[in-house]
Amino acid sequence: MFAEERLIGFLHALGQHRGRLSGRHERVQEHDNPHIHQLYQISTLNAIMEGAYDGTVTIEELREHGDFGLGTFNGLNGEMIMIDGVVYQILVDGQVLLVDDQERTPFAVVQFFEPDWQDHLDGPLVFDDLSDLLADHLPSTNYFSAVRIDGQMAAVRARSVARQQKPYRPLIEVVKEQQVFDFVDITGTIVGFRFPEYAQGVNMPGWHLHFISQDRQHGGHVLDFTLAQGHIAVEDTNEFFMELPKNTEFAQADLNKDQSDAIARAER
């Protein structure tokens, strides 16, 4: 088969037959929801790097675009994780709150999660092994991948950040004061996305993961983890919708700088 035919076949599979990518999974569901299989992002990561910490989209609006994802809140007030349609806020002191629908977000990535592939995992699995593990199951790294890992974690190193006051400082300054949490032997869920290298400037190339414990009492932006055992589920997406904040902060931010080094230092 010509490469081009294979690609067309793959795109067809992505769009219509979600079950066929790996050959070892679950049922296909049809939906009326126009946002299904579409990754939805608010703002760009470079805008966050520049300190554009106020957005215009409410959590209520965000929920129309997904039931699964991550982000932050206006003023950079902690880490967001959305799981099974519920939005949690992990504050800098480690406290986990349920989020009001009228809260706003300056940056978030969500989708309606319907895995293409899933499997049981006997660990240990560490963050750096995630790409290798999935190499056989991701047909190409040129698409967007969402991952959910439920299980027993031997260790999770997570962080949160403090609510900022104006004038906002760049993220690379703020994370110098981040609060790091080391969780040991904790059951919970990791939610996140992998963006391709070419998405630099728009989002973070590679994996961006957030964690929440099963009892919903602990969590944060994942700096590292070791899974003891659990369940992994992955969905590939080829539709990407981005909504930019309509405010002067975003309008005046310099979004054209190469922030790759700063992003690598701030996010991992």
Ligand SMILES: [Zn+2]
């Ligand atoms: Zn994060």
